[in-house]
Amino acid sequence: MADTPDALFRTLADPTRRAIFERLCRDGEQTVGALTGAAGVSQPAVSKHLGVLKQAGLVRDRPEGRRIHYSARPGALVPLIDWTRRMEGFWEARLDGLEDLLKRMDQ
Secondary structure, three states, X not given: OOOOHHHHHHHHOOHHHHHHHHHHHHHXXXXXXXXXXXXXXXXHHHHHHHHXXXXXXXXXXXXXXXXXXXXXXXXXXXXXXXXXXXXXXXXXXXXXXXHHHHHHHHO
């Protein structure tokens, strides 16, 4: 499982993988066949992307007979959310400093 922002960023950097993850978040549990229809890539490619997402901890699978159902694990995004919050504070401080500088320059 990925537990670092770097691993999650790498996993979600691929637009097809990101779209699959977003679809699972939005629409709920899906089979590979259902995901393939909307992905615009082959079934083997979707399966490979799901494997990467699963390894990163972003999806889980649930076998049911001969089909495997995949669902998103949005909680796995917590390291990215934490990183974003830290960066938000950094940029707010930088922008506040820039605003102060511009005000001083206008005087």
